[in-house]
Amino acid sequence: HDTDINPKTDILYRYFLHFLLASLVLLISSWCNELLVIFFCVFCRKVKYLNLKGSLLDEHTVRGLSKAGKEVVLTAKNIVIATGGRPKYPTEIPGAVEHGITSDDIFWLEKSPGKTLVVGASYVALECAGFLTGIGLDATVMVRSDALRGFDRQMAGLVTDYMEAYGTRFVWRSVPKRVDRLPLGTLQVTWSDTETGREHRDTYDSVLWAVGESFCWSFPNGHLGLGPERSLPHSNCTQ
Numbered sequence: 376h377d378t379d380i381n382p383k384t385d386i387l388y389r390y391f392l393h394f395l396l397a398s399l400v401l402l403i404s405s406w407c408n409e410l411l412v413i414f415f416c417v418f419c420r421k422v423k424y425l426n427l428k429g430s431l432l433d434e435h436t437v438r439g440l441s442k443a444g445k446e447v448v449l450t451a452k453n454i455v456i457a458t459g460g461r462p463k464y465p466t467e468i469p470g471a472v473e474h475g476i477t478s479d480d481i482f483w484l485e486k487s488p489g490k491t492l493v494v495g496a497s498y499v500a501l502e503c504a505g506f507l508t509g510i511g512l513d514a515t516v517m518v519r520s521d522a523l524r525g526f527d528r529q530m531a532g533l534v535t536d537y538m539e540a541y542g543t544r545f546v547w548r549s550v551p552k553r554v555d556r557l558p559l560g561t562l563q564v565t566w567s568d569t570e571t572g573r574e575h576r577d578t579y580d581s582v583l584w585a586v587g588e589s590f591c592w593s594f595p596n597g598h599l600g601l602g603p604e605r606s607l608p609h610s611n612c613t614q
């Protein structure tokens with residue numbers, strides 16, 4: 376494969392980002408009602424908006440830290456945690472963190488990702504590979520077992536058949552072993568075929584990990600004082 380970034384696809388990528396921005400504006404205007412409600416709630420002072428990074432001190436106390444390092448302690452009878460997740464990196468694979476990106480990064484790149492390997496076969500992986508193919512990039516999905524595991528098998532097959540027909544490449548039953556940056560800047564990915572055990576290599580401009588999310592929460596002592604049977608998993612956000 377030619378690993379040079381094609382100026383045509385680079386321009387297409389920029390158009391794609393503009394399109395994304397325009398779609399976002401449209402989406403936001405379609406959410407106007409909800410936004411108006413939020414706006415009035417916030418400005419009628421019924422809801423306080425605090426731009427702080429929160430951490431839980433105990434089941435009724437949150438410590439908020441501003442960017443400038445100012446600390447605020449808040450207490451409440453009930454605390455709802457809605458901190459979402461952040462894409463995970465497979466830290467056990469050499470080169471994965473140093474050279475890889477995630478679905479959060481792909482929308483903020485300043486230049487085209489070029490020839491891209493997407494590792495993972497969830498809807499996030501397929502969506503990313505699908506739009507990269509759609510704007511003319513060489514996109515490959517590396518699948519450990521089945522694509523869209525947990526979804527209807529017939530539908531999953533239709534999706535991947537369609538994607539293959541449209542130009543997305545699939546490397547089935549394979550797991551990445553390492554990622555190395557070559558002297559010319561491209562990334563060499565080594566992977567092994569889980570059926571034959573054989574090792575393979577190819578070079579890419581970008582490697583996108585779509586291997587799941589870590590939840591952005593961690594609790595003092597790993598639980599919220601809810602008792603062991605109701606304690607929540609303790610996990611650190613990767614960021």
Ligand SMILES: Cc1cc2nc3c(=O)[nH]c(=O)nc-3n(C[C@H](O)[C@H](O)[C@H](O)COP(=O)(O)OP(=O)(O)OC[C@H]3O[C@@H](n4cnc5c(N)ncnc54)[C@H](O)[C@@H]3O)c2cc1C
Binds near residue numbers: 427502
């Ligand atoms: C590529 C992609 C495509 C997707 N497509 C779809 C789709 O088509 N349909 C669909 O339904 N879903 C889709 N999803 C999933 C959807 O985006 C998530 O399920 C949804 O955003 C989860 O919402 P949330 O509010 O739980 O978390 P988030 O949207 O992640 O929001 C969490 C918020 O908490 C904040 N936060 C985190 N930690 C702290 C802290 N310590 N203090 C203060 N604030 C904090 C974060 O900054 C963020 O603003 C997609 C996801 C991806 C990645």
